[in-house]
Each structure stands twice: as C-alpha cells, then as structure tokens.
Amino acid sequence: MRHFLHAIAGFGMLASTASAVAAQDSPLAADGPATFDAIPADAVSPFGGLSLTPTRVDLQPGSGVQTVTLFNSGQQTVTYRIDSVELEALEAGGYAPLEEGETPDWSASRYIRFAPRQVTLKGGERQVIKVISRAPRDLDAAEFRSHMRFSSIPTVAPVDEDETSDQTETSDSVEVSVGLEYRITIPVVLRTGQGEAGTNIRTAELVYDAESDQTKVEIELEKTGVWSNVGTVRVLDAAGEELALQRGVTIHTPLQSRRISLPLEAETAEPARVVFEAENEDGVILAQADLL
Secondary structure: OOEEEEEOEOOOOEOOOOOEEOOOOOOOOOOOOEEOOOOOOOOEEEEOOEEEEOOOEEEOOOOOEEEEEEEEOOOOOEEEEEEEEOEEEOOOOOEEEOOOOOOOOOOOHHHEEEEOOEEEEOOOEEEEEEEEEOOOOOOOOEEEEEEEEEEEOOOOOOOOHHHOOOOOOOOOOEEEEEOOOOEEEEEEEEEEOOOOEOEEEEEEEEEEEOOOOEEEEEEEEEEOOOEOOEEEEEEEEOOOOEEEEEEEEEOOOOOOEEEEEEEOOOOOOOEEEEEEEEOOOOOOEEEEEEOO
C-alpha cells in the first residue's frame, strides 16, 4: 500500500529554510555518520525512524552550499538513497507527478548536486547531506525548483505499484510515500541573478461551503517578483485576533498564483483582514487585504 501525506512547515506547519554553511575546498566531501541525543523539534518524523530537517532548501545567489540532516531514530540499520526528482506544483497546494522523463526549463536539477547520495545509518545515527549549487554566476535573475528525495532501500522485493492503492493530500512542503520503501521529498529552490521577491493578495473573501457546512476564507495570492516569498497567511478579526492560519505558504515556480482555503472553526468569528507574513523575519507583513 502507498499513500501520500503532505504538510506545511511541520506536517501542516513545516516549511523552514536550510541554514547556510561555508563552501569548502572540496564541497562534495562529506563527513560520515554521527550519533545524536535527540531529534530537533522542527524535524519531520513521519514513520519508520526516518527524520530530517529542514523541510525546504533555499540556495540564494552566492550561497554555494546548504545542508539537510537525516536521522535514523529507529533500531534497525537502514540504507538511504538521495536523488533529485521533478514535481508539478499545483495552484491549490501540493504537487503532481510530471510525465516520465520530462525535465522542465524551471528544473534546478542541472545546477545542484547532493553529497553523499547514499548513506547507511545505524539506529541512533545521523548524517549531514550537502546540497551544492553549481549554477553559473552570470545567470539572469530567475528561480529554479527541483525536489530532494530520501528513499529507504527496501530489504524485500517491492510490491508492484499496479497492485497498490494510492491516497493523496496536498501542501507546499513535504511529500511522504509509505510502502515497503519509505520516501520523503522536500523542495530545493535555487535563485540566481539580481532579483527580488514579491507577493500580493489578489482576493480575499468569505464563502459558505454548503457541502462541508463551513464558512471559509478563500484567498488568492499572486507572485509580483522574480522570486517567491515563503510565509504565513493569517486571518484576523477587526481587533487583530487570529482566527485561522496556514504556515509555509509559497508560490512555487512556475506558478504565478496560489489559492488557499481556510475554514473558520468558531461560528461567531467575524474575519476582517488577511495578512501574509514573511517566515523567519519576526512577522514582517509582505501583503494584506480586507475581506470582501
């Protein structure tokens, strides 16, 4: 059986960016496994002892190397494979597979490398994986995207996918596949040139959904810069009290807009305003709009 789970910044909340590290003389060189005492609170830990942090990698112009840390918190020794895949981003959030062999012009795969690409970890060990940019310095302002996939190598023959059933949920961040082979997939975003990020709230309106018997705030974001922002969408009442939120929201390349639907839990809630705040920047407001 295989199913997909998706989350925003920590399974519905996760979307933290990777920390930059200085480029070394041999950027592909990597240290071996090391033991750890505890898994960081922001790590995604869906199953089978496989955990990792962060859940999104951002490579800025001039930033040659970023890192992702993989943890085996289980008791069995597991071999993991790291490779690059392409996924189509959806306006409503989440991803869809591309045609086999299709490499879009927005793919970052041609410019990025991972080291190491395979690692064996005993229970209680971790491994730092380097994400290395090989993008030429003279590229125009642009944003590229691919996805970094961590797969456990099965110890038994995999089940034929035609004999399995799939279930899918959507988000902007982590994709998880569960079967005999465990997988976690996270986005890698590469920015080049001298560009700027920008986002605007095109529409924000209150809508009653008869099917779910819920009142929702329907929001459409539009990308106004060459690069995308990552942030939190909040619905506020007239007094500034938070009524609903969604973290880790972004408009992935090549999309120019993103649709979000946030249900209001309280029947008496009176939403008045929507704000889009930058992630990891002390709540800097990138865009805001009154509800229609």
